[in-house]
Amino acid sequence: METSRVKPGLNGVEGQKEATQAAGKPLGLVGEALRAFALALTLVAAVVMGLDKQTTTVPFQVVPTLPPLQVAVTAKWSHSSAFKYFVVANALVCIYSALSLLASLLTSARKKNLSLAVPIAIGDLIMVAVLFSTIGASMDFGLLGMHGNSHLRWNKVCNVYGKFCEKAMVAVVLVFFGLVVLAIISLHKRSK
Amino acid sequence: METSRVKPGLNGVEGQKEATQAAGKPLGLVGEALRAFALALTLVAAVVMGLDKQTTTVPFQVVPTLPPLQVAVTAKWSHSSAFKYFVVANALVCIYSALSLLASLLTSARKKNLSLAVPIAIGDLIMVAVLFSTIGASMDFGLLGMHGNSHLRWNKVCNVYGKFCEKAMVAVVLVFFGLVVLAIISLHKRSK
Numbered sequence: 210m211e212t213s214r215v216k217p218g219l220n221g222v223e224g225q226k227e228a229t230q231a232a233g234k235p236l237g238l239v240g241e242a243l244r245a246f247a248l249a250l251t252l253v254a255a256v257v258m259g260l261d262k263q264t265t266t267v268p269f270q271v272v273p274t275l276p277p278l279q280v281a282v283t284a285k286w287s288h289s290s291a292f293k294y295f296v297v298a299n300a301l302v303c304i305y306s307a308l309s310l311l312a313s314l315l316t317s318a319r320k321k322n323l324s325l326a327v328p329i330a331i332g333d334l335i336m337v338a339v340l341f342s343t344i345g346a347s348m349d350f351g352l353l354g355m356h357g358n359s360h361l362r363w364n365k366v367c368n369v370y371g372k373f374c375e376k377a378m379v380a381v382v383l384v385f386f387g388l389v390v391l392a393i394i395s396l397h398k399r400s401k
Numbered sequence: 402m403e404t405s406r407v408k409p410g411l412n413g414v415e416g417q418k419e420a421t422q423a424a425g426k427p428l429g430l431v432g433e434a435l436r437a438f439a440l441a442l443t444l445v446a447a448v449v450m451g452l453d454k455q456t457t458t459v460p461f462q463v464v465p466t467l468p469p470l471q472v473a474v475t476a477k478w479s480h481s482s483a484f485k486y487f488v489v490a491n492a493l494v495c496i497y498s499a500l501s502l503l504a505s506l507l508t509s510a511r512k513k514n515l516s517l518a519v520p521i522a523i524g525d526l527i528m529v530a531v532l533f534s535t536i537g538a539s540m541d542f543g544l545l546g547m548h549g550n551s552h553l554r555w556n557k558v559c560n561v562y563g564k565f566c567e568k569a570m571v572a573v574v575l576v577f578f579g580l581v582v583l584a585i586i587s588l589h590k591r592s593k
Contacts, residue, residue, distance in 0.1 A: 291541040342533040346538060
């Protein structure tokens, strides 16, 4: 009944070996491809949002007896805190993805353990968190833009800035896909 | 003297055994305490936000020549999509924390592998994601409430609903701490 006794040394070596493999190249070539994909998605999302601008004209009644003036108004991503955060957060995730991809490629090339398991795991989780918070903020702003808030007398604006709202939505959807990719990378090690 | 001996299990499957132990009780008693803490924080946050309501009076000018009427206005969490999402998300995280705590306790008590590593890892990540998105949405709504958006002619409202905004902020801070706890639980297994 003593069969379950573990051989001295084996346990430690096994664990270390497993940890090393997981640290060096968690997903191998697939992981690198996924990181590159996350980089591309967040980059495109940041660019789409960063270039999002629409100028349109709205009628503006100066004197009740005269016809309304047509006033040019502009919507721009930088007019909203949520969208500014969106661009900054996506740029940050791009840089992180590029760095983690580089680290992953270096580790693969040298077949060495660079002990990056912990920082990369923390980094992945922070990036997922940052992207989720930016999606939350942008979605809230988008919903307010689409429907307004009658209790606070904030009028909807997407009826005026239709194209602007559409492009912002495209950017949010892109980030959502980027998030799915990052979540896959982030979860993979645990499911082994 | 034989009572404390570990029963011979699936011998030779070292990796699986280790994974099983990590799955069943990733942090042991500390993990269970952390899950209970996350549960408490998100529960209090949901309650604080769910009870957040303020009625105040604002001057309302009906006729320019007469003094303004004092009109009672009410701010309530359910007037905002972001705050509704906040309450629902926190309730969800509470239920999840309770279930995962229960699973963790059962696993510890029976010293059995319930094969919950993957669902719990995925669940933890989803909860972190949900809470981050709700923080993003609530922060965006809070910032709009505090500063308004002059480009969209959305007036700030926290000067009128001061207490309402303060309580909402308290709820967001509570969730932030809940998130830190969940992130610690979520990251722990990788850092081993």
